[in-house]
Amino acid sequence: MADNKFDYYLDGKTAKWEVIIGLEVHAQVTSSAKLFSGSSTKFGSDPNSQVSLVDAAMPGMLPVINKFCIEQAVKTGLGLKAKINRFSKFDRKNYFYADLPQGYQISQFKFPIVGEGKIVLDMPYGTKVVGIERLHLEQDAGKSLHDQDPENSFVDLNRSGIALMEIVGKPDLRSPEEVGQYVKKLRSIMRYLNTCDGNMDEGSLRADVNVSVRKQGSQQLGTRCEIKNVNSIKFMQQAIEYEAKRQIDIIEDGGTINQETRLYDTKKNETRSMRSKEDAHDYRYFPDPDLLPLVLDSEFIENIKKTLPELPDEKKLRLMNDFGLSSYDASIIISEKDISDYYEDVAKNSDYKLAANWMIVELFGILNKEGKEIKDSPVSAVNLSKLINLIKNGTISGKIAKTVFEQMVQKNENPEVIIEKSGLKQQSDPKELEIIIDNIIKKNQDKVIEYKSGKIKLFSFFVGQAMKDTAGKGNPQLINNILSKKLK
């Protein structure tokens, strides 16, 4: 891997440019109830069917902290190896919008619940540590619908009050590839922890992307632009590429970058100015007087620590040290909780290494081809482990196994049944094989003489004949052994 060097520098007219990226990820807390009300958080329900008096900001309604959401935030913080702040506060971020019933969002401004942490990325050029600045809890807003009626906009408050974690990363990322890895790793950690389902198409995970550029070798940060609310990794990467080039062009033409908020247009693949720094809202943050400061005792934090599952980085080490997987294979297996769960299911009843190989080469090949996620795998973990055991105990050869696997993909059938039905079972009876081999030797006496006089390459000819006579089902290991003995 040593020859893989980081080389994401963009060519300008005058120089090569480095891109500096920092992400603010908004992750919806996995919780059946909202952050400050008991309303359900179920996705896809009828508009305004999951709205309490608090969510609709009726007069006199007061927020009450949902303790479970606090636990989830602490858990996520621990997963990010971050400092958990025993004292934090909720603040009001004031602005008017039709889908913000209170006229303010309850968020954490000065005293977030989680402080500095880190995420480790496996890049082709080595391990990269990306800093986490903070994690805080906040309420989501509702949704304005502008396309339902020619005259009016409609408001759906189902999302209003849902708990979000805003995870602010340091500007440590340097390429769209790193951004992709970062989001995947963060999502994976939260999925392992079950604190955010990470479903980007349901809006459970989205990010504001901060981009600036500087000449390669420069140590100074340039002026950044923030691209708001991007909801897929692909769009983030495209937006960064576009935005970086836009900034480089401006600077190289003698202009300066205005600090501003921009929108990414996914259809035109371009970013557009939303508002400049001068037009930025004055959110008039102040501590929410309806809520007391959040004080966590060490026992509360310790109890959450005790429930932490094995996280991807630790799991990778275990797979390498205990299971003997390569760093590369281990990285792939741990990359998603669903993959690693599947792997554990296959490996526990079969063979650690074969399980990894079969998943990474064969299964992922099929999944990629069919555009499926592992949770929709056409082959169940149980059946894959059976297949691996059939290879391991010599019932079928690796080559036959591929044929069997193809059939398994068609209808997720038990490989034992497939082998039985199609007669693919490996011929492993030494006596039967001996008869076949004796026959081959008898018919090819001239080749035997040539072989014995030193033309040892002919060995594979005999193997080939044996395979032919067994219709490909002969156990190659046994055939080898018998042939070596007979041709001595």
Place this chain on the structure above:
Amino acid sequence: MGEITKLTLVNLVSKIKSKEISALDACSDYVNRIVKSKKLNTFVTETLEQAISSAKKIDDNNLKEGILSGAPIAVKDLFCTKNVETTASSKILKGFVPTYESTVTSKLWERGAVLLGKLNCDEFAMGSSNETSAFGNVINPYKVNDENIVPGGSSGGCSAAVAADLTVATVGTDTGGSIRQPAAFTGIVGLKPTYGRCSRWGIVAFASSLDQAGPMTKNVSDCALMLDAISGFDEKDSTSANTKKEEFLKNLNRNIKGLKIGIPKEYIVDDMPKEIQDLWDKGISWMKESGAIIKDISLPHTKYALPTYYIIAPAEASSNLARYDGVRYGFRASGKDLNEMYENTRSLGFGNEVKRRIMIGTYVLSSGYYDAYYLKAQQVRRLIKNDFDLVFKDVDAILTPTAPSSAFKIGEKKDDPISMYLNDVFTVPINLAGLPAISIPAGFDKSGLPLGLQIIGKPFDEQTVLNSAYALEEKIGFKSQVKDWWM
């Protein structure tokens, strides 16, 4: 007939329980008076028919268990009442009918009280004279030379209604003096409990860190009974205190022998009428006669209380009132787009005083000003609280006048907000410190208007406050001078 409305709450409930008076008779007497008292403009919404039928139900089913059984009670229109319009005396909430009942009022009804209606107040409780109400000012049952006088504010409908016998007792809210000052202006008792003693759930919010509901009654015993009824922890209000339930009426007594009463020198202010200083001195002698020990104390940061209050309260209000945007409930004015709809709705929906405070609050929270105003005010608030913490190591309660003047004429201070704000000078520090304080009627000024004395207590020590007031009440022997001139 007629005499029932003169009864105190404690007496009325005991007569209803013993069936000497039926709940219906009690209710009817109040209804009759209310109908004849429109001139005072105390009610924003009347629920008289429902009241009568509720009272009947109490008699018919002999529901006499509750500690407020059959008590006809109107409440400040800041409490959300289920299926009864709730406006906070603002145009912007006109037509708003809650589907829920505030914790405090639901406790009243659970204990047997009957809702007579919703009482007028300053718009969103912002005012000291009831003149900011969108539904016109309330008129004080006390009158000077045929001139109409303000009932105080913001709970001015409450104070006037109790003084005029239009409700046997009531609940108001107090953010900077809104229970105590109107109580003093109308010759009744008003208690602001410790912050957190009563739930704020379902009360239209003005300034969340200062708002507190409390009783307004004819005398101290009634006040203790009402506090028994409405106080208690509420998990729906994160700032409500989880203290053990107390029995204030049961433990009410006049024995204040040896109690140490502090007299803060900073409450002697310039331009305070001599008769108020005299009344305060009388209060001190009455306390002494009752066996209390008087101590001079100092609360050095008192002079900063008013400016501090007028930063913190508007700041919180500017945010609390953002929800009145015309989108979901209440008044909406049309506009060509969302922003114009907001502007029109809020320009037409809010009155001037509310707008003034929203603007002040928005300003003090703005970036670049936050540290100089809001943050500084929070720091000073802490110092004011520390002043009280310190003196409460030496004294058990503090005695002061409730307000620096008696009730003034309607319109007299309307265009002079500073002079209006100064009326809260003795009450505001108590809200900033979150303490309990009571105002009891203690005498009259030379024009015949009532004056009040304030007793301030330690956090969650309402019992000492009530007991001191109870002792003082006996010494004072206050008699209402309300003549039913409007009937």
